Amino acid sequence: MTSIRAFALRDTESVIALWQATGLTRSWNNPHLDIQRKLTVQPELFLVAVDGEDVVGSVMGGYDGHRGWIYYLASSPQRRGQGIARDLVAAVEDLLLEMGCPKVQLMVRPGNEDVLGFYDRLGYERFDTTTTGKRLIAD
Template sequence: MRPFHASDTDAVVALWQASELTRPWNDPRKDIARKLTTQPELFLVAETDSGLRGAVMAGYDGHRGWVNYLAVDPSARGHGLGRALMAEVEQRLEALGCPKVNLQIREGNEPVMEFYRALGYARDGAVSFGKRLIADS
């Protein structure tokens, strides 16, 4: 596991696409470029002998840690890579003094909820609101 390098861009975009994390309103290359300006050390990739197989993007805003774009290649799932990526991110966030990690799961994505429950996460009593400031398209 190591921080993302610019040369990982194509592999990470392909991973996110294979993991169905991309959406028309989020340009993944713009998301990567933005992340490289803010806590790039919290953008991690997992490399195995067969290449890049996982990635996760995290950040600490001084109150909460946030996790986005966690993905493990479909061919590598079920072997602990997702858990390992989250453990690494949690360790790095805690080292910054971050007291709690938040993340968003798309409504109806029950399997991913089970994954996070297995890692000790629980549903918060909050509804997520958002407001777009910069349109990607």
């Protein structure tokens, strides 16, 4: 039986292992630093799904006053199809709504298009946009 709760420091290595197992980590991002940074900004929007002591899912949310964002949504590959990611999305959406967030978005990297059907079923609509970015700090 899974439950969703706020991330705790003891979850760090399990969450990073989950991100690695699901292909969410990138060579240019340090997941330990990503976690440290999240814990200083809206840590209440960092959730994990657990089954007993085992971390089986994660999600990070953010809200800038204009729109919310979902990051690092992952569920254990061995537990796919059990509703873990759906429950995590619903939980972070509820928290964002409580903050007054009117809209939530997320990005899907090229090569991860298999998840688009999942987001379609949750009511997310696809946009044709170009995303740009600039690194301010080297990890």
